[in-house]
Amino acid sequence: MSIVLLLQIGQAMGVGGMLLAVRGVAGGLLAGHGSDDVSRAAVSALVVMALALVNSTLNIVGLTHQSILRVGIERDAVEAVTSATARTDLLEFEEPGFHDRVRLALAAAQVHAPNLPFTVMTVTRTALTLVTVVIALIAMAWWLLPLLLVAALPSIRVALLQQRAHFDLQRRLTENQRTAGYLTQLLTGRDEAKELRAFGLGRTFFDRLTACYDRTLEAEVAFRRRFLWKEIRARLAGHAVAAAAVGGLLLAAVTGVVDAPTALTALGGLLVGVQQGIMITSVLRASGDSLRYLRELRRFTAEVTGPPAPPMATRRSFGILTARNLSFAYPGAARPAVDGVSLDLRPGEVVALVGENGSGKTTLTKLLTGLYSPGSGTLLVDGVPAMAAELRALSTVLFQDYLRYKLSVAENIALGDPAFLGDRGRLLEAARRAGAARIVADLPDGYDTRLGAEFTGGTDLSLGQWQRIALARAFFRQAPFVVLDEPTAAMDARAEADLFARMRELFAERAVLLISHRFSSVRSADRIHVLRRGRVVEAGTHDELMAADGIYAESFRLQAAAYLDEPVPRPPSARPA
């Protein structure tokens, strides 16, 4: 950055030097036709040309340095934003305002921060050029200075007002821009392409995207119109003052207050000064906008007060994980998603959660694994209250909507514990346990096969195969508390039966929390908790729950009847007392 600054100082000084040299040329030519006068003019002309050459060389070197600086600055700024995002509490991601702040911070990191060398360069060069022009003018006609200042003031004032208002407009449009980004992803993404075509949605989303841009355009046009007249008025006022200065200069030349070469050069200097004055208004607008974005970036990275992402060294064992009276509500939700839930989990046990859609099963697992902090209630590991980071280090989760990383198969599995990314033995063992080894054997490059057909050499898997890879990731982590949220939803009947038959062997010595809508899968669990509207309404073994003849028994019979082609039993509430 200091090189860029030095280059600008050099260029700016060159402009002032050129002005003084031009005066030498004019002085020599106007003085007469003697050989001394002509050689003075020729030497000055050579100086002008040399300075012009140095100036344009400095300009090229400056631009080259800027291009290199841009990349490094963008890397550092994006890293600052993404590391702050990685440390942000998961619950923040449920707030639209958070995503607006991320978007502004990313725009700052990807556009405004990399432009910083250019902005600094332009500001420095413009300001220094003005200073050198001013010095040259002082040497020739000092009284032009106040006039130059008065000419620039109206435009500078409007530029300052405009850049503040423009940033406010950008902030108001952020959610609209995010929607446009989302629609663009729908219209261009590979994963989305099939459904858009199957439902013929291209035109619908295209129209919505156009509407987003129309809203931005409308707001931008209204904004620009609001400032257009102000800007024109300010420019007119500035030019009127500059014209008065030119008049004064001509008068001074005619009356002999200044000699002709000085008057001519001062006129040139005045024109350069006015041009720089106009330039400084656009520089002010651009740099003001950038400064506000950068302030947003700093605020965003500073407001994440949490510790850096914990190394997550997986804890090897525990005796009992206890949840006492846990409650949790999503921001703005009318009722809690989890409401006063208590349960125990011990290694070697399989505990199942069942319940209708939206009954709070997934949310409860997010509390137990330290992804959300409970609104009230306690989580204890071996009787000691546990922090979220400790719970995360204790657990491994196979989410219902697990991520399909467009990376190699090996990475898809080993990302279960990044500390062991290169551990081949652990990788093979995890794949074997999840039944993924056979899938990998059929892939062109085995574990090194890139998943994601939109990348060179990439291929894709079926959903059931992906699920096994995700299961392998859960195994790879070797954590003592395992959450399996619908782990076999996409698997074939044999694969599902095999997983549940071997569940205890596969997860020996670990506590397993299993969520499933398939009652055949959960019946062998040590305890089954039935959730309804966030509360545990029934709990016990399969036999106990069947004997209790409540919600569980009704749902179980409903599913069993569908398989056995039996009439659907009536719910208990509909039976005679």
Ligand SMILES: Nc1ncnc2c1ncn2[C@@H]1O[C@H](COP(=O)(O)OP(=O)(O)OP(=O)(O)O)[C@@H](O)[C@H]1O
């Ligand atoms: N991000 C969220 N913001 C607000 N409410 C949410 C959010 N996620 C879930 N909910 C609500 O919380 C409740 C519990 O949702 P949860 O996903 O825990 O249910 P679930 O039992 O896992 O459902 P399913 O069987 O359909 O997977 C639901 O009413 C749901 O609408």
